[in-house]
Amino acid sequence: xxxxxxxxxxxxxxxxxxxxxxxxxxxxxxxxxxxxxxxxxxxxxxxxxxxxxxxxxxxxxxxxxxxxxxxxxxxxxxxxxxxxxxxxxxxxxxxxxxxxxxxxxxxxxxxxxxxxxxxxxxxxxxxxxxxxxxxxxxxxxxxxxxxxxxxxxxxxxxxxxxxxxxxxxxxxxxxxxxxxxxxxxxxxxxxxxxxxxxxxxxxxxxxxxxxxxxxxxxxxxxxxxxxxxxxxxxxxxxxxxxxxxxxxxxxxxxxxxxxxxxxxxxxxxxxxxxxxxxxxxxxxxxxxxxxxxxxxxxxxxxxxxxxxxxxxxxxxxxxxxxxxxxxxxxxxxxxxxxxxxxxxxxxxxxxxxxxxxxxxxxxxxxxxxxxxxxxxxxxxxxxxxxxxxxxxxxxxxxxxxxxxxxxxxxxxxxxxxxxxxxxxxxxxxxxxxxxxxxxxxxxxxxxxxxxxxxxxxxxxxxxxxxxxxxxxxxxxxxxxxxxxxxxxxxxxxxxxxxxxxxxxxxxxxxxxxxxxxxxxxxxxxxxxxxxxxxxxxxxxxxxxxxxxxxxxxxxxxxxxxxxxxxxxxxxxxxxxxxxxxxxxxxxxxxxxxxxxxxxxxxxxxxxxxxxxxxxxxxxxxxxxxxxxxxxxxxxxxxxxxxxxxxxxxxxxxxxxxxxxxxxxx
Amino acid sequence: xxxxxxxxxxxxxxxxxxxxxxxxxxxxxxxxxxxxxxxxxxxxxxxxxxxxxxxxxxxxxxxxxxxxxxxxxxxxxxxxxxxxxxxxxxxxxxxxxxxxxxxxxxxxxxxxxxxxxxxxxxxxxxxxxxxxxxxxxxxxxxxxxxxxxxxxxxxxxxxxxxxxxxxxxxxxxxxxxxxxxxxxxxxxxxxxxxxxxxxxxxxxxxxxxxxxxxxxxxxxxxxxxxxxxxxxxxxx
Numbered sequence: 001x002x003x004x005x006x007x008x009x010x011x012x013x014x015x016x017x018x019x020x021x022x023x024x025x026x027x028x029x030x031x032x033x034x035x036x037x038x039x040x041x042x043x044x045x046x047x048x049x050x051x052x053x054x055x056x057x058x059x060x061x062x063x064x065x066x067x068x069x070x071x072x073x074x075x076x077x078x079x080x081x082x083x084x085x086x087x088x089x090x091x092x093x094x095x096x097x098x099x100x101x102x103x104x105x106x107x108x109x110x111x112x113x114x115x116x117x118x119x120x121x122x123x124x125x126x127x128x129x130x131x132x133x134x135x136x137x138x139x140x141x142x143x144x145x146x147x148x149x150x151x152x153x154x155x156x157x158x159x160x161x162x163x164x165x166x167x168x169x170x171x172x173x174x175x176x177x178x179x180x181x182x183x184x185x186x187x188x189x190x191x192x193x194x195x196x197x198x199x200x201x202x203x204x205x206x207x208x209x210x211x212x213x214x215x216x217x218x219x220x221x222x223x224x225x226x227x228x229x230x231x232x233x234x235x236x237x238x239x240x241x242x243x244x245x246x247x248x249x250x251x252x253x254x255x256x257x258x259x260x261x262x263x264x265x266x267x268x269x270x271x272x273x274x275x276x277x278x279x280x281x282x283x284x285x286x287x288x289x290x291x292x293x294x295x296x297x298x299x300x301x302x303x304x305x306x307x308x309x310x311x312x313x314x315x316x317x318x319x320x321x322x323x324x325x326x327x328x329x330x331x332x333x334x335x336x337x338x339x340x341x342x343x344x345x346x347x348x349x350x351x352x353x354x355x356x357x358x359x360x361x362x363x364x365x366x367x368x369x370x371x372x373x374x375x376x377x378x379x380x381x382x383x384x385x386x387x388x389x390x391x392x393x394x395x396x397x398x399x400x401x402x403x404x405x406x407x408x409x410x411x412x413x414x415x416x417x418x419x420x421x422x423x424x425x426x427x428x429x430x431x432x433x434x435x436x437x438x439x440x441x442x443x444x445x446x447x448x449x450x451x452x453x454x455x456x457x458x459x460x461x462x463x464x465x466x467x468x469x470x471x472x473x474x475x476x477x478x479x480x481x482x483x484x485x486x487x488x489x490x491x492x493x494x495x496x497x498x499x500x501x502x503x504x505x506x507x508x509x510x511x512x513x514x515x516x517x518x519x520x521x522x523x524x525x526x527x528x529x530x531x532x533x534x535x536x537x538x539x540x541x542x543x544x545x546x547x548x549x550x551x552x553x554x555x556x557x558x559x560x561x562x563x564x565x566x567x568x569x570x571x572x573x574x575x576x577x578x579x580x581x582x583x584x585x586x587x588x589x590x591x592x593x594x595x596x597x598x599x600x601x602x603x604x605x606x607x608x609x610x611x612x613x614x615x616x617x618x619x620x621x622x623x624x625x626x627x628x629x630x631x632x633x634x635x636x637x638x639x640x641x642x643x644x645x646x647x648x649x650x651x652x653x654x655x656x657x658x659x660x661x662x663x664x665x
Numbered sequence: 666x667x668x669x670x671x672x673x674x675x676x677x678x679x680x681x682x683x684x685x686x687x688x689x690x691x692x693x694x695x696x697x698x699x700x701x702x703x704x705x706x707x708x709x710x711x712x713x714x715x716x717x718x719x720x721x722x723x724x725x726x727x728x729x730x731x732x733x734x735x736x737x738x739x740x741x742x743x744x745x746x747x748x749x750x751x752x753x754x755x756x757x758x759x760x761x762x763x764x765x766x767x768x769x770x771x772x773x774x775x776x777x778x779x780x781x782x783x784x785x786x787x788x789x790x791x792x793x794x795x796x797x798x799x800x801x802x803x804x805x806x807x808x809x810x811x812x813x814x815x816x817x818x819x820x821x822x823x824x825x826x827x828x829x830x831x832x833x834x835x836x837x838x839x840x841x842x843x844x845x846x847x848x849x850x851x852x853x854x855x856x857x858x859x860x861x862x863x864x865x866x867x868x869x870x871x872x873x874x875x876x877x878x879x880x881x882x883x884x885x886x887x888x889x890x891x892x893x894x895x896x897x898x899x900x901x
Contacts (some may be wrong), residue, residue, distance in 0.1 A: 284831065287865045300827075300862075301826055303795075304795070304799050305824075335861070
């Protein structure tokens with residue numbers, strides 16, 4: 001087993017980068033899926049296989065295909081050796097396993113399970129002793145490696161029971177800062193300043209902050225910067241040590257920190273002596289009283305007679321950077337100050353310094369923290385205007401509210417019958433404009449009236465009075481067509497049109513039109529309401545085929561696509577038969593004459609010829625209704641003729657009396 | 666005549682004897698103070714953290730008892746010196762010069778100056794001691810009384826104010842402050858101070874009572890009733 005020492009103490013591995021990779025490699029005989037945890041800490045790679053190997057098993061670790069372990073890692077097989085390896089971690093392992101003796105602890109962990117997994121992570125010594133950790137100390141910063149762990153039977157090291165892989169990049173450690181910070185006495189405190197190197201953007205340029213450590217003349221160094229001091233691109237970084245005793249000598253040094261919080265080795269040391277005299281002591285107690293938009297800071301008077309006044313310092317938002325907020329010195333006998341420049345419900349921390357007659361400020365008091373109270377609503381937005389946009393959208397614009405703690409605007413919408421407004425904005429808007437595109441999937445409903453409200457909201461959640469606007473969405477959208485249409489010849493008297501209504505809700509009426517063959521539509525009926533969706537066309541011409549169509553019209557006059565059907569409207573009653581038919585032969589042929597038939601829809605007459613009175617008729621021709629005569633140039637002697645009247649519907653009358661062709665006198 | 670002369674000789678001799686006896690007592694008391702201060706400093710050194718250790722040693726009962734006994738002995742001997750008159754005061758001054766770190770001796774020096782009705786010395790000594798103990802209320806009270814004796818009422822008022830603000834529940838300090846403000850005709854300012862201190866000590870019943878009292882003195886009974894009702898939880 002190959003290890004590196006010293007190991008991190010139990011439970012204290014600084015996790016720099018952890019990669020879990022599971023690889024499924026097979027079916028029944030193939031290696032099963034496993035997980036491999038890889039931790040990079042302090043330039044070493046800690047490879048944690050999935051579990052503690054059982055008796056007769058061991059882990060083989062490979063890096064980039066090269067085997068790192070000469071023999072499978074099995075862990076120690078003797079409880080006494082196990083106890084010696086875990087050393088001080090034994091107490092932790094006893095708590096994890098709830099066992100007392102080393103032998104019981106060893107057996108419990110060798111059995112695997114949750115306790116073994118926890119021990120593997122929290123105690124690197126136990127993981128090593130159990131054969132469930134390999135420490136690779138031969139890596140170089142900046143390299144990327146692929147690790148493979150294979151669980152094998154010791155009897156058959158060439159067949160893997162379980163395989164897991166992980167790829168890890170060994171990240172550089174932060175470089176110690178250099179040179180030493182520049183320290184000097186300023187305002188009874190020690191100010192440290194240093195110039196970080198310029199950002200290069202290189203992969204190893206990972207320092208983002210610094211930590212300040214301090215020691216007195218002989219003692220050890222301890223961190224004094226509670227928060228990291230950020231590395232700045234455009235100016236020097238600095239730290240102010242206010243907790244110094246007069247005339248004491250202090251030593252300071254820096255450590256660089258990366259984004260993961262890893263610290264570099266310390267940089268060079270600088271020594272600064274604190275000022276010989278101190279300013280007056282701060283007030284013993286500082287308290288605040290919060291009212292709407294104001295914070296009253298009070299403190300006790302100073303027992304030192306040389307105190308001439310006070311200064312108040314403030315930090316906002318939990319930030320530890322204090323800035324002086326009192327322009328003039330607060331008199332010594334009136335130890336209070338009212339902060340009127342507070343914003344919303346911001347958190348403020350105050351501290352007070354006393355000043356002596358020479359203007360020398362003492363150390364700060366203990367800070368007191370409070371949250372501002374803001375119960376004043378912001379001003380109402382004005383000039384709210386709703387402008388229609390294409391696509392049934394509406395743009396709302398208003399005049400911005402000048403409140404300094406304004407968080408944004410909330411836009412609400414209601415329809416005509418709504419009693420409550422629905423809020424459209426999930427977060428307060430910063431801009432004084434909003435485009436209402438309607439609902440999530442559909443735009444605003446055409447033809448419908450909407451009301452909008454815009455309220456201003458400040459950082460405390462106070463809401464202004466609403467600004468209102470209304471707009472009716474222009475209905476330029478035709479309704480849907482009637483679903484079906486049916487035409488029926490009603491006893492030859494009229495055409496009955498029946499349809500089912502449009503699914504659109506804003507249909508005001510239906511227009512029924514008849515379109516003749518020449519294409520000119522004629523309005524037949526206009527039906528209002530939805531109870532009886534039918535109409536009758538009593539003026540339809542009989543005979544020609546025509547098209548009837550139903551068009552839904554909405555309240556804005558938009559017409560739907562037509563729903564149409566075609567019908568040949570016919571008269572079902574025959575016209576009267578012609579009378580007084582005569583047939584006289586002359587030079588031009590057989591001249592037929594008959595008496596004009598009176599019928600409103602008479603189209604003409606059809607002439608038939610037969611050889612006998614009861615013989616079969618041969619249709620000769622059809623003549624118009626205006627000319628009740630016909631010349632049969634090929635009529636043979638003795639021919640018989642009959643004439644039928646025919647109406648526009650094609651109905652033929654009964655035969656006229658048979659006329660026998662006679663010679664002209 | 667002889668009898669009178671004998672009596673005079675006896676008286677003078679008695680006074681001298683008494684004086685000699687008193688000087689002996691003072692010298693003995695001063696010696697005892699030196700010895701007990703040394704005991705006290707030794708006990709305190711033994712309680713200090715060992716070199717390199719981060720905290721105090723675990724207190725040993727025997728050392729603590731020695732320290733307390735030494736303190737008691739010092740206090741007793743210093744009391745004897747204070748009541749011994751100018752000789753005792755001179756002895757205390759010598760002890761204070763010899764033992765500048767002995768706080769009890771330096772306080773006794775101030776008390777001796779008070780007993781000798783020497784307010785200027787009280788102020789001078791208290792100011793010197795105040796450098797190392799700026800928030801000591803006893804020093805503030807002594808300074809306030811010394812300022813009063815010197816007729817510096819504004820400074821006295823300020824010292825009493827500082828004393829009361831450090832220990833607002835001390836009735837003696839409050840009474841003295843009220844009388845000082847009454848004399849200065851500035852009770853309204855005291856009311857503002859009480860209102861401010863009530864923000865610093867919102868749970869203090871004593872401070873509320875002080876505010877009620879001062880409001881009564883100012884004739885602002887309705888405000889006093891309101892604070893009293895709020896303190897009791899009544900509904901007005």
